[in-house]
Amino acid sequence: MLSILASCSHNEKKYKIGVSQCSEDIWRNKQNSELMIGAYFHDNVDLCFVAAYDSDERQIQQIDSLIDQGIDLLIVAPNQVSTISSAIDRAYDKGIPVIVFERKTSSKKYTAYMGADNYEMGRLMGEYIASRLNGRGKIMEVMGLKGSSPAIERHDGFVSAIAQHPGIEVVSTLQGDWTEPTAYSIVKQWLDANDGADVDLVFGMNDRSAMGARKAFSEKGKALPLFCGIDGLPGEDGGIRLVRDSLLEASYIYPTHGDQLLQLAVDILEGKPYKKETKLMSALVTHDNARVLMLESDEVIRQSQNIERLHEKASGYMRELSDQRTISWLAMVVIALLLTSLLAIYMYFLQRARLHDERRQMEREQLDFYTQVSHELRTPLTLIEGPLEQLAATPEIQNASDETNGIFAIVRRNTRHLTKLISKLLDAQVGATSATDGDEIDALTVNRPVDTVPSIDDLDENASTVLIVDDNADIRAYLTSILKGKYKVLEACDGQHGEIVAQEQVPDIIVSDVMMPNTNGLEFCQRVKTNIITCHIPVILLTARALNKHQIEGYESGADAYITKPFSSDLLLARIANLLQSRHQLKDLWSTKPAAEVAKEPSSAATDYVADPFIERFKTIVESQMGNSELSVEDLSREMGLSRVQMYRKVKAITGSTPVDLLRKARLQAAHQLLTSTDMTVSEIAYKVGFASPSYFTKCYKDEYGKVPGESRKK
Ligand code: FRU
Secondary structure, three states: HHHHHHHHOOOOOEEEEEEEEEEOHHHHHHHHHHHHHHHOOOEEEEEEEEEOOOOOHHHHHHHHHHHOOOOOOEEEEOOOOOOHHHHHHHHOOOOOOOEEEOOOOOOOOOOOOEEEEEEHHHHHHHHHHHOOOOOEEEEEOOOOOOOOOOHHHHHHHHHHHHHHOEEEEEEEEEEEOOOOOHHHHHHHHHHHOOOOOOOOOOEEEEHHHHHHHHHHHHHHHHOEEEEOOEEEEOOOOOOOHHOOOOOOOEEEEEOOOOOHHHHHHHHHHHOOOOOOOOEEEOOOEEHHHHHHEEEEEEHHHHHHHHHHHHHHHHHHHHHHHHHHHHHHHHHHHHHHHHHHHHHHHHHEEEEEEEHHHHHHHHHHHHHHHHHHHHHHHHHHHHHHHHHHHHHOHHHHHHHHHHHHHHHHHHHHHHHHHHHHHHHHHHHHOOOOOOOOOOHHHHHHOOOOOOOOOHHHHHHHOOOOEEEEEEEOOHHHHHHHHHHHOOOOOOOOOOOOHHHHHHHHOOOOOOOEEEOOOOOHHHHHHHHHHOOOOOOOOOEEEEOOOHHHHHHHHHOOOOOEEEOOOOOOOOHHHHHHHHHHHHOOOOOOOOOHHHHHHHOOOOOOOHHHHHHHHHHHHHHHHHOOOOOOOOHHHHHHHHHOOOOOOHHHHHHHHHHOOHHHHHHHHHHHHHHHHHHHHHOOOHHHHHHHHHOHHHHHHHHHHHHOOOOOOHHOOOO
């Protein structure tokens, strides 16, 4: 991750430039910082500085080490002309571009040279000195390091200028090494050895040498000669200040130009055109210009410091930026990881939920399968067990031989055993479910007969009517055989048929299977219970679906009883009888008691029906048509939107009376009301409540109340 980040922020190739300085002093320091400032403008440059402290061996070593470090370019100021050449050649031969600067090498193996013209500098200084001494005087020359090119060239230039002035005599040329302590010690030595000798001017080949000489002269306590140097550096310790403060008579600005040097290096590295030899221009520093130069150079220093500060700030911002970038990347990585984890967790739960659903689905399918198999097995078992029980009760079997009875007992016992086994097997709901193939299921799924609706006219008047709804014709036949002695039996082959028969014939009770095509038993039961005509009919669900959950479903659909297959015929008969007996009937719809009194009776069955919309409507119609002696049950049925049969059976079921009886009761009750509360004649009252003849009214009234109408008159 970090390597990706690193490669993101540093994708440009970095050039490594080795800078080999021959010594370490303020001139070199100035140049090094200029090189660094130059590098600020090039993000792709890394500088590596080394200083040899005026030692050839050390400089050779350092250059070799830079080569080993894999520098891309070498900038070198050779300590001496020939001693460092071998190391420079090695770099050059390795294909490393070499810029020789400020000091020269004897080798031709370099890529470019940059520096001031030291010969010219020495010559101009010679000219200046000659003119300053007005062409007459004694001069001491303190040389730079022996064998270094500026020392040689400055000397040659100086000598060539002085030679033009015969009045100028060089009394001594001392061998220095560019450093102040060496200059001091050799001048001191010379002064000690040449006590009394006159010197008008000392030319130090650099300012530090001139100042070393000055120190030695000062210590002698004699009148000081003039001192001239070279370098003319800015700043407190620099030559410009020394000239301004008259410690030096003159200096020569020896240009550092580090930024220009760096640009040359970058141009070479980037394959841009460059000058092989660059000569840097320079200028003399004297009392005349030292003040101005000092001001200017101070300003330059100040600006350089500003640049430095700006760079530091910029570097700080860059660091912050890079930190922020790293943080952003890390944050993004963390967010990505987080999102991935969340997604993974989500997928995991999704998968779990899916597996759970699949398992539930499988369980449901398994249950359905067992339920179906159970149904299919229990049905034929019912048809074996039930008839066997019926047979057992017949005199033929009861009086049969012991052998026949024995065989019969074996059959009965094993049938019961088989029933138990199947119940256990199926109710346990264990084992694999998928083994049974479609053929077996088909083999079990039999009997889809279509029934016709029998007519009510065939039925016996007083017996209750049972509607059997089952798609299995054998079951229907068996049930019919159980019920037919006691009840009128209607049949339907599924819920859809059952609904039609129930509405048309309004049976007293319904026995229905649950698993049936088209409309199943639960739906059928629900429809029966929500229909105004059939809602009062008790429903027994008769099914192989033996689980509690199935029974609950059955009761939720509105069933009054739930009997599981295989069932005992006695149990079924008992349940039917019980349901028929316990149904609530509104006997007192128009009893002789006033309605208010009936309503007051707390647990009276009447209260159950008070709010029944069917009854309410029936009563309203009857009361409004009271005076109409022509009013027939057909009229009433039409008004109610029912057939005559529907009307008859619904009214009979919930009141125990026929519609005709109810109508008559309503009329008699109204008459009774009028007799006890008005002065109307009996005939008037008879017609008013819809009797066609007063004599018939009197007969009916007597039947109902046990007295003739006149006896009920108000006293
Ligand atoms: C700095 C220095 C200068 C001098 C130059 C000659 O190292 O000694 O003072 O002018 O080198 O190469």
